Amino acid sequence: MIETRGLVKLFKDKKRGEIRAVDNVSFTCNPGQIYGLLGANGAGKTTTLRMLATILEPSDGTAMVCGHDVVEQPQKVRANVGFLSTATALYPRLTSQEMVEYFGRLNGLREAELNKRVAEIFERLDMNSFRDRRCDKLSTGMKQKTSIARTLVHDPPVMIFDEPTLGLDIMTARTIIEFIR
Numbered sequence: 001m002i003e004t005r006g007l008v009k010l011f012k013d014k015k016r017g018e019i020r021a022v023d024n025v026s027f028t029c030n031p032g033q034i035y036g037l038l039g040a041n042g043a044g045k046t047t048t049l050r051m052l053a054t055i056l057e058p059s060d061g062t063a064m065v066c067g068h069d070v071v072e073q074p075q076k077v078r079a080n081v082g083f084l085s086t087a088t089a090l091y092p093r094l095t096s097q098e099m100v101e102y103f104g105r106l107n108g109l110r111e112a113e114l115n116k117r118v119a120e121i122f123e124r125l126d127m128n129s130f131r132d133r134r135c136d137k138l139s140t141g142m143k144q145k146t147s148i149a150r151t152l153v154h155d156p157p158v159m160i161f162d163e164p165t166l167g168l169d170i171m172t173a174r175t176i177i178e179f180i181r
Helices: 045-052 074-079 096-106 111-124 140-152 170-180
Strands: 002-013 017-029 060-065 081-084 158-161
Touching (some): 045 060, 074 081, 081 140, 111 140
Parallel strands (some): 081 158
Antiparallel strands (some): 002 060
16 A cells, blocks of 8 residues: 655755755555554654655655555545645634535545545544534634544545644544544
8 A cells, every 4th residue: 555665855954954854764554554653753754644645755765655656646646545634724714514525525526425425424523513613613623533534535545644633632532543443
């Protein structure tokens, strides 16, 4: 599902010069399994995930997701990935349901399939009580659930979560971890 070989990401900083955020990272993730990237703050975990999701382009090395190269076939990679970032913003004027539906449409879901997926996800993540509430009125946990729902609405074969339980209470975090499993 995911394979990286010698992945490198360099940034240039006027004061510090070249910064090597990711240095020669290689790993393989097989279908049906959960993997985690562990390391200290600033170790390059988020940068690696952003390269896999095609948000950043690698400086060197290769990364394949579902058989598609992240540099040469980014659209095909995006069609197969659900990516949840720690910096995910929600449109404040949309409701939770509108937000998830919007991303479903962006990912090409037809109305019947979209309605089915939204109903399933909202039930599974216990989101029905706030489905019609605007995103700017949601609690931290509700916002996180909405972000996860929009990440999963198109039922991607690869899910990439960058700290999915950040800022959540223990019960909501457990729900999210169980959903991922």
